[in-house]
Amino acid sequence: MKRYLPLVACAALSAAFPLSAQEAKIYPAPSEIVAAAKADEWVAMAPSDLLVMDLAPDSKGKPRRVVIQLIPAPFSQGWVSNIRKLAAAKWWDGTSINRVQDNYVVQWGDATEKKALPEGLAVVPEGEYIVRSLNQDSQSALAVSAAERARATANSKMLQRDVDPYSDQTYLHKGWPTSNVVGVGLAPTHCYAMVGVGRNLSPDTGTGAELYTVIGHAPRHLDRNIALVGRVIEGIELLSSLPRGTGALGFYEKEEERVPIVSVRLGNEAKDVPAFEYLSTDSESFAAYADARANRRDPFFNVPAGGADICNIPVPIRRKVK
Amino acid sequence: MKRYLPLVACAALSAAFPLSAQEAKIYPAPSEIVAAAKADEWVAMAPSDLLVMDLAPDSKGKPRRVVIQLIPAPFSQGWVSNIRKLAAAKWWDGTSINRVQDNYVVQWGDATEKKALPEGLAVVPEGEYIVRSLNQDSQSALAVSAAERARATANSKMLQRDVDPYSDQTYLHKGWPTSNVVGVGLAPTHCYAMVGVGRNLSPDTGTGAELYTVIGHAPRHLDRNIALVGRVIEGIELLSSLPRGTGALGFYEKEEERVPIVSVRLGNEAKDVPAFEYLSTDSESFAAYADARANRRDPFFNVPAGGADICNIPVPIRRKVK
Numbered sequence A, B: 001m002k003r004y005l006p007l008v009a010c011a012a013l014s015a016a017f018p019l020s021a022q023e024a025k026i027y028p029a030p031s032e033i034v035a036a037a038k039a040d041e042w043v044a045m046a047p048s049d050l051l052v053m054d055l056a057p058d059s060k061g062k063p064r065r066v067v068i069q070l071i072p073a074p075f076s077q078g079w080v081s082n083i084r085k086l087a088a089a090k091w092w093d094g095t096s097i098n099r100v101q102d103n104y105v106v107q108w109g110d111a112t113e114k115k116a117l118p119e120g121l122a123v124v125p126e127g128e129y130i131v132r133s134l135n136q137d138s139q140s141a142l143a144v145s146a147a148e149r150a151r152a153t154a155n156s157k158m159l160q161r162d163v164d165p166y167s168d169q170t171y172l173h174k175g176w177p178t179s180n181v182v183g184v185g186l187a188p189t190h191c192y193a194m195v196g197v198g199r200n201l202s203p204d205t206g207t208g209a210e211l212y213t214v215i216g217h218a219p220r221h222l223d224r225n226i227a228l229v230g231r232v233i234e235g236i237e238l239l240s241s242l243p244r245g246t247g248a249l250g251f252y253e254k255e256e257e258r259v260p261i262v263s264v265r266l267g268n269e270a271k272d273v274p275a276f277e278y279l280s281t282d283s284e285s286f287a288a289y290a291d292a293r294a295n296r297r298d299p300f301f302n303v304p305a306g307g308a309d310i311c312n313i314p315v316p317i318r319r320k321v322k
Helices: A021-026 A030-035 A077-088 A146-156 A236-240 A284-294 B021-026 B030-035 B077-088 B146-156 B236-240 B284-294
Strands: A042-044 A050-055 A064-070 A096-100 A105-109 A169-173 A176-181 A185-188 A194-197 A211-214 A228-234 A259-266 A276-279 A317-319 B042-044 B050-055 B064-070 B096-100 B105-109 B169-173 B176-181 B185-188 B194-197 B211-214 B228-234 B259-266 B276-279 B317-319
Touching: A030 A284, A064 A077, A064 A236, A077 A228, A077 A259, A211 A228, A228 A236, A276 A284, B030 B284, B064 B077, B064 B236, B077 B228, B077 B259, B211 B228, B228 B236, B276 B284
Parallel strands: none
Antiparallel strands: A042 A276, A050 A064, A050 A259, A064 A228, A096 A105, A096 A259, A105 A211, A169 A176, A176 A185, A194 A211, A194 A228, A276 A317, B042 B276, B050 B064, B050 B259, B064 B228, B096 B105, B096 B259, B105 B211, B169 B176, B176 B185, B194 B211, B194 B228, B276 B317
C-alpha cells in the first residue's frame, strides 16, 4: 500500500519503511518478529507429510511446482490416508486442474470422472469432519481437553477482541488454524490456501481424489461441512493466478484450458524437495507475532484493530534455514 | 466443491444440484434468493459514480475492462473528489498496473512516480478515514444515529453469532460493508474487491492517484488506517489472475511486466458502459440472502455456521436487467 516504495527486493517487508532504530525496537512489524525468532522455535515438517504436485511448465517453459503439507492427526486422517494411497498409485499423473472460481477455489482431479480409483480407499463417514476431543488417548466427549483449552486461552490473551462469527473459539493447534463450536466439536478452518476434499451432495464425503484449495476470502461456512486435508505451503500463486473458468462454478469449458498435472508424489518420493519448517504456534515469537498482527503499531498504522480473524494470522512457513 | 457437476453453464449455481422441488422451496440457496428478488428491490447505480478502467488487451487480443463503483457519502469523499478530477484530467491514461501481491492487493498508478498531478487536488486529513455519524445533517458525535442502529439491528437479527474480531458492529450501509468501533467511529471494510488509496507513511493520506484493490482474504487491519473509495463491480478476475510480482511487496521488477492502462473515465464519459444495480441492503430479499449466507441449509450443507463475517456476505451486484 506504500506509494513511494523503492522497487528493490528486500526480505523483511518493513525494511522498506524508514524506521528509526528506536521505533523499530518498540514496534516491530510482524515480519520482523518472525525474522528474529530463534532457531528452536521453528518446527521441521516431515517430508512424508508433504504432497508435491508438478504441473506442466507454463507458456514460457517455466516449471510449476506446488507443495502441500498434509494435516496431522486428529484431523481428517481417513482422507489423508486415501491421499497417500492415491499418490503411491500415481493416480493424479495425467489428470488436470479443472476449475478456477474467482475469490473461491482452484480444483483438480480427473476431469473425465471415469478414471478408476486404486483399491483400498476408505469411505470416510461425515462424522470425521469434526473432532470431539484433541486428546487422542481418551474417548472423552469434551470438545477440548483442559490442557488444550489452557493453551488456547494463553494464545488468545493477545487479542482484545477474541471473537469469531463462525465458532465459539478459534485457535492454532500444532500450527493449524482450527475452531470449536461447543456441543458440535473442532475442525480446521477454511483459510486461504487450505486444501479440501471435493465431494458430491451429502452423505457423500469424497475420497480425496478430487481436491481444491482456497484462493479468496475464507469460505468459513464450509468448516465442518467438508474435509480439510492440508494447506499449500509453496506455489499457491501458481494456482491463484490461473485464468478463471467461464463455466458454472468456474469450471473450464474447453479441454485445452485445463492445466495438466504431470505428477503428484509424497515429499519423500519426489525429487529436489527442500525442507520446510513452521513457526511453532506455542512459541513466544508466535505469540508476539499474533499480537502484532492483531494490533498493528508499526509506523504505517494509526488505529490498531484490537483483533484479527484466525485466517488473518497465517502461520509463518518457510524453507528450512540451514 | 461439487465433484460430479455437469460441465454446463447455468446462471443459478444451485441449479446444478439435483434438488427436489420441495427441498428447493424450503431451503433456497443464497443465489436462488437473489434470483427471485423483486425488481423494485434492486437499486440503480448512477453512471457518474462508476470509474471505467480499460487495460491494454490481453495476449490474445481480448479487451480488458474493469468497472469500479465509487463509494457514496459520507465515506472518503475528499479522495473520491480527487479521483473524479484525475479521471477528468485523463491522468491515468498511459499509467500501469505495477504491483500484484498474492492474497493481498493489485495496485496501479504512475510507476515512475514523476508524473505531475492535476491542479486542485485536496490534501485530505487522516480524520476522514473515519465517520463519526451517519446523520449528515447533525454534527452529533454519536457514532451511529438511532435510525441507523435500528436498521443495523434489524439486519443483524439474522445472525445468531453477530460478532466481528475487528469492530464492535458490522453492517451494510446503503449497500456498502462498514464497521463501527465505539468511541472511534465508522469506516468501510476491506473486503475482497474493495478499492483503496495507496499512501506513504502517516500523516500522508494519498491523493487517490495510486489505487489498489483487495484480491485475497480481507485485510481488515487496514480499516480506519487507509481510505476506501470504491469497489470493483465487474472485471475483478482480470486483476486477481495477473501474474504475481516478484519484487518486494509484489511490485513488478521489469517494465514489461506492467499492464498498461489505456484509459480511466467516469461511467458517464466512457463508451458502452452497461447499467448496473445492487440488491438493496434494506430489502427483504437481502435479509433472506444474508440469513442464508450465515446459515447454509441447502442440501450440500450439514452444519450451518450460525454466522458470517461481513466480507462473506457480498452485496449482490449485476448488470441491470431490462
